[in-house]
Amino acid sequence: MSAALLVELTLNALALSGLLFLVSIGLTLVFGILRVVNFAHGVFYMIGAYLGFTAVALSGHFWLALLVVPPLVGLLGAALEASTLRFIYRRPPIYQLLLTFGIALILEESLKVIYGPTAKGVEPPPLLQGSVEMLGIVYPSYRLFLVGLGLLVGVALWLFLQRTRAGLVVRAVAQNSEMADCLGADVARVRTLVFGAACALAGLGGAAAAPMTTAYLGMGIAVIVEAFVVVVIGGLGSVVGSMVGSLIVGAAQTWGSFYVSEAAMVIMYAVMGAILIFWRWGLFGEEE
Amino acid sequence: MRSLGRVGSLAALVVLAALPWVLARHQLSILTDLLIFGLFALSLDLIIGYTGMVSFGHAAYFGLGAYGSALLLIHWAPPVPVALAAGAVLAALIAAPVGWFSTRATGIYFAMLTLAFAQLLYTVAYKWRELTGGSDGIAGVPKTTLFWGGPSLASPRAYYFLVAACVVLSLFACRGLVRSPFGRALQAIRENEHRFTSLGQDPRPFKVVVFVIAAFFAGLAGALFAPFRGFASPEVMFWVLSGQALMMVITGGIGTLIGPVLGAMVFILIQEVLSSYTEHWMIFAGVVFVLIVIFLPGGLVGTARRWIEARG
Numbered sequence: 001m002s003a004a005l006l007v008e009l010t011l012n013a014l015a016l017s018g019l020l021f022l023v024s025i026g027l028t029l030v031f032g033i034l035r036v037v038n039f040a041h042g043v044f045y046m047i048g049a050y051l052g053f054t055a056v057a058l059s060g061h062f063w064l065a066l067l068v069v070p071p072l073v074g075l076l077g078a079a080l081e082a083s084t085l086r087f088i089y090r091r092p093p094i095y096q097l098l099l100t101f102g103i104a105l106i107l108e109e110s111l112k113v114i115y116g117p118t119a120k121g122v123e124p125p126p127l128l129q130g131s132v133e134m135l136g137i138v139y140p141s142y143r144l145f146l147v148g149l150g151l152l153v154g155v156a157l158w159l160f161l162q163r164t165r166a167g168l169v170v171r172a173v174a175q176n177s178e179m180a181d182c183l184g185a186d187v188a189r190v191r192t193l194v195f196g197a198a199c200a201l202a203g204l205g206g207a208a209a210a211p212m213t214t215a216y217l218g219m220g221i222a223v224i225v226e227a228f229v230v231v232v233i234g235g236l237g238s239v240v241g242s243m244v245g246s247l248i249v250g251a252a253q254t255w256g257s258f259y260v261s262e263a264a265m266v267i268m269y270a271v272m273g274a275i276l277i278f279w280r281w282g283l284f285g286e287e288e
Numbered sequence: 289m290r291s292l293g294r295v296g297s298l299a300a301l302v303v304l305a306a307l308p309w310v311l312a313r314h315q316l317s318i319l320t321d322l323l324i325f326g327l328f329a330l331s332l333d334l335i336i337g338y339t340g341m342v343s344f345g346h347a348a349y350f351g352l353g354a355y356g357s358a359l360l361l362i363h364w365a366p367p368v369p370v371a372l373a374a375g376a377v378l379a380a381l382i383a384a385p386v387g388w389f390s391t392r393a394t395g396i397y398f399a400m401l402t403l404a405f406a407q408l409l410y411t412v413a414y415k416w417r418e419l420t421g422g423s424d425g426i427a428g429v430p431k432t433t434l435f436w437g438g439p440s441l442a443s444p445r446a447y448y449f450l451v452a453a454c455v456v457l458s459l460f461a462c463r464g465l466v467r468s469p470f471g472r473a474l475q476a477i478r479e480n481e482h483r484f485t486s487l488g489q490d491p492r493p494f495k496v497v498v499f500v501i502a503a504f505f506a507g508l509a510g511a512l513f514a515p516f517r518g519f520a521s522p523e524v525m526f527w528v529l530s531g532q533a534l535m536m537v538i539t540g541g542i543g544t545l546i547g548p549v550l551g552a553m554v555f556i557l558i559q560e561v562l563s564s565y566t567e568h569w570m571i572f573a574g575v576v577f578v579l580i581v582i583f584l585p586g587g588l589v590g591t592a593r594r595w596i597e598a599r600g
Binding site for chain 2: 084266
């Protein structure tokens with residue numbers, strides 16, 4: 001294998017990891033703080049992609065779309081949490097999983113009604129349409145942007161959780177929500193806000209993915225299954241785990257489809273299986 | 289309550305036997321469909337309702353059963369019961385390593401592992417074109433005979449009786465299972481796994497065995513499905529079907545065996561009725577389901593039982 005190919009595949013893996021991180025971080029945060037596995041999370045990613053398409057079509061500005069879409073998706077997520085999930089936190093986890101499954105069905109089918117069955121392409125912004133020459137290869141600049149975006153969000157989230165007062169409250173609720181409640185944290189509000197923020201991140205991921213993958217029906221389930229593998233590898237509820245898991249799955253998918261294009265999915269599951277043999281709760285997870 | 293249940297089951301059996309002479313051809317076909325998915329949901333209830341393990345990949349075993357019986361019938365055309373046994377055993381065989389692996393984890397991790405394995409099997413069915421026909425699936429699966437040289441099962445009524453017999457027998461078998469010492473152990477695991485362990489028992493073998501048994505019955509349902517519809521395609525292994533099976537169990541009543549069968553019936557009837565009005569029936573099914581999850585946590589049977597008990 002030539003050095004140029006090695007660099008190109010590595011960059012491809014990193015771009016995919018960046019997108020996966022934007023989705024899986026929300027999944028892992030919602031689990032860590034709400035103890036809910038959000039099956040609808042992939043649909044919020046999908047909504048982000050379609051809203052991104054609409055926003056670009058209406059305004060003609062990609063950056064504007066990238067700015068507007070995440071808050072909209074976040075609002076939708078927060079509204080859904082406050083109107084449904086909020087009432088069943090005391091039940092066994094299966095009920096919350098199934099509730100989000102029902103919501104996923106409703107949202108996915110609604111998107112089909114609104115946008116129809118054909119995939120919607122989104123033009124990358126003029127700034128990122130070309131390629132750049134680096135490390136001896138010519139590489140599409142939009143994918144480099146995805147690598148940077150994933151990294152940026154990761155660092156920003158880490159700073160928020162570790163260095164701000166609001167982040168402290170979120171971590172407290174994650175660790176022991178009853179105790180946090182006793183100490184005066186508004187747990188219900190934290191839950192709604194975290195759920196909304198997670199959906200907003202998924203929406204950002206979807207809007208950012210659209211120029212590369214187009215917005216299509218079925219992108220939600222494709223990404224949620226990969227994101228599940230990411231969080232299982234990294235450990236549910238762990239931010240670092242989600243980052244490492246994204247890198248592993250991104251690499252497995254990219255190298256897997258390069259060597260055995262038919263069986264890339266199989267490689268991903270094989271890697272997951274191998275890791276789970278040694279780390280039953282994922283690399284950074286805690287025993288349930 | 290006890291005698292009420294007995295009268296009810298007897299009445300249900302009589303109705304099941306009489307219906308083929310009452311219903312039109314199309315209705316009989318829907319009823320056969322209801323029963324097949326009822327068996328599928330019933331098998332899921334063994335692991336989710338009685339052992340407390342949420343499998344999100346149960347469609348894989350339905351699909352394995354469907355592919356197993358479809359391939360056998362297409363290539364060798366044995367009597368249908370042979371294909372049924374083959375499909376069910378194939379599902380159980382694949383479920384053994386998956387179950388062994390997935391039961392290392394519990395709770396949500398278990399759910400995700402079963403989902404991941406199911407998607408893996410789905411991918412295999414989708415990509416292994418030479419064997420499975422890829423996305424086209426296997427079409428033209430024949431309904432052969434009851435035994436070598438025996439009566440043909442090609443008529444809707446004959447096939448209905450085969451399905452009904454399988455479902456009723458499975459229901460009794462599963463009821464016997466959950467009332468056996470083994471079944472009591474499963475419920476002990478569901479109620480308190482830590483206590484079960486501290487009483488000196490290892491829950492793992494119980495979990496793996498019930499996972500394999502559930503896969504066996506799911507495989508039987510799939511094996512009935514393939515000749516009934518005449519095809520097996522990757523859709524029967526897709527995650528949507530796993531989710532729908534969970535919806536059937538919750539709708540009917542988790543941990544009641546008969547509930548999931550009724551839940552499957554309600555679910556498919558809703559689908560039949562709604563889909564005649566709109567192709568986007570999933571939206572409404574989703575809304576109904578969300579309402580059931582929020583307002584009827586015991587499902588139809590659980591809620592009805594509580595209502596009867598409250599009335600004395």
